[in-house]
Amino acid sequence: MGKYIELTGANFEETLAEGVSLVDFWAPWCGPCRMIAPVVEELAEDYDGKAKICKVNTDEEQDIAVKFGIRSIPTIMFFKNGEMVDQIVGAQSKQALAEKLDALLA
Numbered sequence: 001m002g003k004y005i006e007l008t009g010a011n012f013e014e015t016l017a018e019g020v021s022l023v024d025f026w027a028p029w030c031g032p033c034r035m036i037a038p039v040v041e042e043l044a045e046d047y048d049g050k051a052k053i054c055k056v057n058t059d060e061e062q063d064i065a066v067k068f069g070i071r072s073i074p075t076i077m078f079f080k081n082g083e084m085v086d087q088i089v090g091a092q093s094k095q096a097l098a099e100k101l102d103a104l105l106a
Contacts, residue, residue, distance in 0.1 A: 004044040005054040009063055012056075013082070020104045021052040021079040022097065025070045027059045032091040033074045039094045043101070051101050080104050 005015055007023065015021070024040050026033035044053035058065040058073055068077065068084070078086040078100055086100060 003048050003053070004040060005052055007054045007056045007064070008061055012061075012064055015052060015054065016079045017082045019052060019081065020050075020101060021054055022047075022101060023054045023056060023077045023079065025056045025058050025065060025068070025073050025075040025077070027057060027073055029059075030073050036074055036091045039092075039097065042094060043097060046098070047101060050105060078104060 004024075005011075007015060016023070022040075022043065024033075024036070026037070028034075040053060040055065047053055056064050058070060068075075072089055074089075074091060076088045076092065076097065077084050085104065088096070088100070
């Protein structure tokens with residue numbers, strides 16, 4: 001387990017309220033989700049102190065998934081100061097995700 005933050009209904013809004021955040025919507029049974037899990041953990045290490053790297057288990061946090069209209073996973077959303085500013089559906093390279101984070105941090 002890396003430095004990523006596991007989001008729940010209880011901490012979602014508070015965690016994303018300030019700064020830049022990447023949120024990975026995933027489920028344990030999802031193959032592509034398992035494929036990108038190590039990438040998400042690496043990003044959590046790389047961006048420690050700069051951006052929040054978070055995960056939402058859509059099986060356990062269905063209310064959050066419904067709120068954001070998650071229809072396929074993995075879906076990765078980018079937030080800045082609590083506002084969703086970008087989203088990618090499907091497995092992505094570490095470089096693609098890092099570029100989005102860097103753009104938001106600039």
